[in-house]
Amino acid sequence: MIHKELLTFLTSLEKNNNRPWFENHKPQFLELDSAFKNSINEITDLLNQHDVIEKSKTYRIYRDIRFSKDKTPFKVHRSANWMRAGVERRGSYYMRIKPGNHLIGVGFFGPEKDDLLRVRKELEVDAQELRDIIEEPQFLKTWGTFQGEQLKTAPRNFDKTHPDIDLIRFKSYHFLKSFTDQEIQSPEFFDNINKSFETARPFLDYMTDVLTTDLNGESLI
Template sequence: MINKELLKFLSQLEKNNNKPWFEENKPRFKKLEEEFKDQVSGIKSLLNQHDIIEKAKVFRIYRDVRFSKDKTPFKAHRSVNWMREGKDRRGSYFMSIKPGNSVIGIGFFGPEKEDLLRIRKELEVDAQELRDIIEKPAFLKTWGTFQGEQLKTAPRNFDKTHPDIDLIRFKNFFFTKTLTDKEIQSPNFFQEVDAAFKTARPFLDYMTDVLTTDLNGESLL
């Protein structure tokens, strides 16, 4: 489970987001961070039982404030991205721990321009296979519907009256699941996260197939 002391630290950091407070509490943070990284490694081991993870990236707690109006120096959350290995396994798994607002996520948070066009072209030709995956009761129960930003109208050179324009308009293709503080402190939390990620595999496999083939289904690898 996620240590309640980590949640306590993050809550206090949000109220005291300044360098003097953080420096005073840095030994405490380092201890909690070491435990968090061990837990991230544990979830990676679970994922590797049904997927192949290249690496787990724990994001730094320090914020880059150079181009931000928000000059608070630290992130009041801890987050990690588990990246799938190889060109034939696209997409990633994500988790963010924040008191009262923890989430897990899967998919494509910022696809490159070429990938975004390829996905849209596939959906323009036939979106039913994707709908069959994301509209299954088990998937909907776990992940709900697509998150992220949409265009207000059709992308350039796409028909705004296309029957699948609701999907084509998306700029990101990912799902998130909100978690309560009670859920992330459950003794079975890591297993539940792994089970949710496993439910997402058909979606990731579908998107991988799209992004590694052309519109004729020929491999690009």
């Protein structure tokens, strides 16, 4: 579970997003940050029961404001990412804790240009296997539909009338699932998100197969 104290701190930080306030409350932040990282380790252990995690990453609370018009120095959320191990396990898991707007995610966030083209080419040839996975009732109930950004029309060199252009147009292939403040404070929260992540495994395995083979099905690894 995520403790209420973290939500209270983040809510206060959003109202006082400046360095003097943060420095005055830094001991509290460090204590909460340590607890959050322990939570990430707990979730890593759960993920390793059905997947192989190479590493987890807890994102810093400090914002990079060098090229941003928004000069507030701190993020008002905490987030983490889990990378699957090895080239034979592609994709990642994600969690963000933000008061009133918590979420988890799974998939391929901002894929490399070559990876994106490879996925699109696969879908151009045959998208039915992917549709079978993401339209499976339990998967659909858990994750809904793709949340990635889409092009308004077909990518270059793709037919805009292709029957699967709705999938080919995506620029990112990932899913998001939201949670309430009450849900993330439940003792079952970590188990619940782990079950959601496990439900996404067929999607990750399909995408891995695509990204580690060519259009003829020959292995690239």
